[in-house]
Amino acid sequence: MAMANNKTLCSICNKDKITYPCKGCSKEFCLMDLTEHRQILNAELHRVTNEYNEFKQRINEQKQNPHNHSLIKQIDQWEINSIKKIQQKAQDLEYLTNQLMKITQELNNLSNMSIQQNLQPFINQISIIITEKPKFNKWKQNAITVAAGNECGHELNQLNLPFAMFIDKKKNIFIADFQNHRIVEWKSNAKEGQITAGGNNAGYRMDQLHYPRDVIVDQQNHSVIIADSENRRVIQWSRQN
Template sequence: MAMANNKKQCFVCNKDKIIYSCSGCSKKFCLLHLNEHLQSLNEDFNTIINDYDQFRDQINKKQPFSSSMKQINQWEKNSIELIQQTAQRYRNVLIEKGRKDLDKLKRKFHAITEKMKKVQKENEFNEMDLNYFKDQLMEMKKHSENQMEMNSKENPQIFIEKLSRRVIQKLILRKWRQNGSTICGGNGRGGKLNQLSSPEGIFIDNHRNIFIADVGNHRIVRWKRNENQGTVVAGGNGRGNGLNQLDWPTDVIFDQQNNSIIISDCGNRR
């Protein structure tokens, strides 16, 4: 504050007195009202200090990112539950598939051995019969070894990849409103043209045609927009390694420029 040498009008009382200027607001006060002004400033400053103290208490009590942490914890819980459910479902699929393959191999083995017993009992066999039984045994051994190799090396990786994709898809779908509509399949598991069996990879072209890797049916199916059934465009001739067959195809891409289909034929490793 600076004291003036001449009398001037006070901002508050409007009387001519010796006045003092406030460097903050640039207003001029007499001594009495200057003291009142300073007291008011002190009170305002104390109010600000009190507000700071209250905010400090809020900071000390506040848990960092409490709302976000709750959301993350809930997401973690939901994700773990979904992973466990999906993993169990695929365990069951793997067990069932292995059981069916083993039953099929046992039935074939039983049929061949019964035939061998019959030939041996009748004591009527030649080199052609012996070669046939040898070839059948080698074929069954090869099938058994290939099946064990797929189960121990490749299939677990396939199922893990499927599991990961399914979990991610379901986590995304959980964020959407549940008002979707079925555009392909939805008629139970099966091999008819209006059915699918364990569908995996999909591709949608510029005409909105949907190409589906129908894994369980060992085929690629194309569904045109608003159609109630699909068209087999690759495979569909049973599981196998022929050029017109597929074995657990997991993904598909339609090359529109060359009008060709690129398929990940997982079971045939091609």
């Protein structure tokens, strides 16, 4: 069976799709509804067959009574008509089964399918994304110093046990200088840092820190937030205007 070129309305879902005819009822069905229609016919065939068998059994019992002779003739005619209906349903079911088998074969054999011309604009919009391998897949084996590196000390070009750091959008490094009880801002390529918070020896005053362990920068509010460990507090230090 060739794929339909023109779309028509499915008699069940009423959508404009590629449809297939049912030889029995002469209606058009899309692939999904064609399967459902086949199941309905199959169920109806079983129901009619069962009713026929039950009724035939009762008729055979009634034939034993001669007073029911005229009624038996009517029933015999009904039996003939019922057999014709059952045969027609069976033919419809066989036709739909063959239709579905052919459709399945065509879907499995893509070489028999052709792309309709009106689908080409959609296909042209499909883009292929190629993932490139990263150019750098190894780390360099030597490093550069970005802050301090002038031995241990409290000068602006020195650090004493840097504990944590934060890098802002401008690539400035804010360092929790643990043993110097201060937060130091180190700009890119700078030779020395700038004290942002603390730096007034260890203490609990609001201008002092005591072993700061962490720092983050609130760039929206222009402030730094510090985990002041030995003072058991977290404080916010605002930048001066």
